[in-house]
Amino acid sequence: MKKIVKFSIAIIVFISCALFISCDEEQPISEGEAVFSFEIRNLSGGRTTDDFAPQKVVFSVNDEDGNPYIIDEEVPLTFLNSSYATTPVSFPVGDYSLEKFLVIGNDSIVYYATPYTDSKLAYLVEEPLPISFEISSDKVTQIIPEVISTEEGDVQDFGFGEFPFEIVQTFDVLISVFTYSNSSKSHQLSESQLTIYSNTDSIGRIPLFATINKFTLSEKYNSYQLLIEKEGFLSFNYTYSLDSIKSFQGDNRNGPLKVFLIREGLTDGLVAHYPFNGGANDESGKGNNGQVSGASLVADRNGEPLSAYDFDGINDFIEIDNTLQEIATSSEGTFSFWLKPSTNLPAGLNFILAFGDTDANRWIGAYYHTNPNDGIGRFRFAARNLKTDFLVETTKNFLSPEEWINITCVQDGAGPFIYVNGDLVEQRLVDGEFDDISVWFRDYPQLDNGRIGFVDQNNLKQWYLDGALDEIRLYDRALSKEEVKILSEL
Numbered sequence: 001m002k003k004i005v006k007f008s009i010a011i012i013v014f015i016s017c018a019l020f021i022s023c024d025e026e027q028p029i030s031e032g033e034a035v036f037s038f039e040i041r042n043l044s045g046g047r048t049t050d051d052f053a054p055q056k057v058v059f060s061v062n063d064e065d066g067n068p069y070i071i072d073e074e075v076p077l078t079f080l081n082s083s084y085a086t087t088p089v090s091f092p093v094g095d096y097s098l099e100k101f102l103v104i105g106n107d108s109i110v111y112y113a114t115p116y117t118d119s120k121l122a123y124l125v126e127e128p129l130p131i132s133f134e135i136s137s138d139k140v141t142q143i144i145p146e147v148i149s150t151e152e153g154d155v156q157d158f159g160f161g162e163f164p165f166e167i168v169q170t171f172d173v174l175i176s177v178f179t180y181s182n183s184s185k186s187h188q189l190s191e192s193q194l195t196i197y198s199n200t201d202s203i204g205r206i207p208l209f210a211t212i213n214k215f216t217l218s219e220k221y222n223s224y225q226l227l228i229e230k231e232g233f234l235s236f237n238y239t240y241s242l243d244s245i246k247s248f249q250g251d252n253r254n255g256p257l258k259v260f261l262i263r264e265g266l267t268d269g270l271v272a273h274y275p276f277n278g279g280a281n282d283e284s285g286k287g288n289n290g291q292v293s294g295a296s297l298v299a300d301r302n303g304e305p306l307s308a309y310d311f312d313g314i315n316d317f318i319e320i321d322n323t324l325q326e327i328a329t330s331s332e333g334t335f336s337f338w339l340k341p342s343t344n345l346p347a348g349l350n351f352i353l354a355f356g357d358t359d360a361n362r363w364i365g366a367y368y369h370t371n372p373n374d375g376i377g378r379f380r381f382a383a384r385n386l387k388t389d390f391l392v393e394t395t396k397n398f399l400s401p402e403e404w405i406n407i408t409c410v411q412d413g414a415g416p417f418i419y420v421n422g423d424l425v426e427q428r429l430v431d432g433e434f435d436d437i438s439v440w441f442r443d444y445p446q447l448d449n450g451r452i453g454f455v456d457q458n459n460l461k462q463w464y465l466d467g468a469l470d471e472i473r474l475y476d477r478a479l480s481k482e483e484v485k486i487l488s489e490l
Helices: 242-246 321-327 481-489
Strands: 003-006 009-011 016-021 026-034 036-038 054-063 068-080 083-086 089-092 094-105 110-113 131-135 141-143 146-149 167-181 186-189 192-198 201-208 213-218 223-229 236-241 257-260 270-274 291-293 296-298 308-312 317-319 333-341 348-356 362-370 377-385 387-394 405-411 416-420 427-429 449-452 455-457 460-462 466-475
Touching: 068 089, 068 094, 089 094, 167 242, 192 213, 201 213, 223 242, 236 242, 270 321, 321 449, 321 466, 333 348, 333 362, 333 481, 348 466, 362 455, 377 416, 387 416, 405 481, 416 481, 449 455
Parallel strands: 167 257, 348 455
Antiparallel strands: 003 146, 003 167, 009 036, 009 141, 016 026, 026 089, 036 083, 054 068, 054 094, 068 083, 094 110, 094 131, 110 146, 167 186, 167 213, 192 201, 192 223, 223 236, 270 466, 291 317, 296 308, 308 466, 317 449, 333 405, 333 466, 348 362, 348 449, 362 377, 377 387, 387 427, 405 416, 455 460
């Protein structure tokens, strides 16, 4: 296991007398001796001083002008009163910067080092090299730097430098990032950029590649915020507790953290989009324009005029036959729309969207149903092939007259789900003859029409919608719960 090791350093300055030589006379010069002492704390697991004996440190120091003052100086370590310390090192009073620090064992192997600014592992320490310090004649200077074990890394990853230590454990995290491919109709590994924060401070920025990536974190923070960005996609931004982020080490528990980035505009898998901006044109780019029959343009949920369609519950509808061709072979999919029921929440079935078989009792669709006994309006999502394959409904009344509500229906290839205003709500399968709740369009090749506002099946045109609709979206894939939530907020 890698470790971060923090050395509490007391630089004890012993003032002595020396001479400055001027043109005219000898003047005293202030000079001190620094003793780098440290006490090892928090030894638990991984490499400890029981595994190796620290013998010396190797360090380099620059003066205040950036000129080398000490280069690769080897200073022996002594062990006294449960702590390690160097032999005294003389410094003239002034400002310095520590440029390199290595801890060497009795086998001449480098066991600990401090990463340099902009090095691969710099984000693991609070203050990477170079570290500024001051030698003065009137006070004891203290420096608290950090070193990282080289047990599982290369010295070149660090940048070198530092003083005495206290052990803090580190751990590896595995992560993979996916984006949806419209060509393969599946999620694929993707490149992105990861920024790591703790306590709102950025502590590292790492490129992620289209593979399982590994990066290292220390245990000194209680939580980590991960920000993953990719051009053209919504950012992933989530804060993990220390325990939860450690579960993605991959050695035993959850394995890699898998992040699915969402394309801006939620266009992946979109086969039809009807925003009803003055008409029923498809704005997905697929060209599946609707043909309006009777429905009237009205104001949408934001009050924009001529931006939604109202259906009279008698014979209004919009034909979308072309869209059926886009989803005819799909095994999963999503319907999403905004609905405003009419004033009286009419009893019976009010179909929002349906794809039917003109010659048989066969259809896939979404509708709301008002129970005449209790007046409760429940939303339903169903598939019927002569008899019902699945019929799922909300158990509570989410419908109110003249109030807009966002509904999303998802078939993920295993079963159907209903979301209301972005949330997966309590729902149930209605009693019936359920053959296969995983069915979708590929299982119904006989479907021959698409309708907004009623269902056209079995030589019957029935169950017309009494209410208004807006922002209808059809996908040939199952949206994730995160995508559904975002969609409800667009």
